[in-house]
Amino acid sequence: MLKSVAAEFKQQFPDRPGIFTIDDKALGGWDKVQRRFFDPRTGIMARIQRQVGGSTG
Numbered sequence: 341m342l343k344s345v346a347a348e349f350k351q352q353f354p355d356r357p358g359i360f361t362i363d364d365k366a367l368g369g370w371d372k373v374q375r376r377f378f379d380p381r382t383g384i385m386a387r388i389q390r391q392v393g394g395s396t397g
Contacts, residue, residue: 363369377384386396 360366362373367373375383378386380386380396388394389396
């Protein structure tokens with residue numbers, strides 16, 4: 341996102357409450373999210389794929 345464009349349209353599209361980023365404390369950043377959700381052996385998505393018979397690799 342270009343900050344200059346965001347600033348230009350801020351009045352029309354204000355920040356919404358509850359918006360978060362990957363770096364927020366609850367998520368812990370990309371490294372933590374990558375391991376938790378997308379690790380091919382232990383990640384949440386791999387578990388879901390195994391349950392539905394999909395590929396995990």
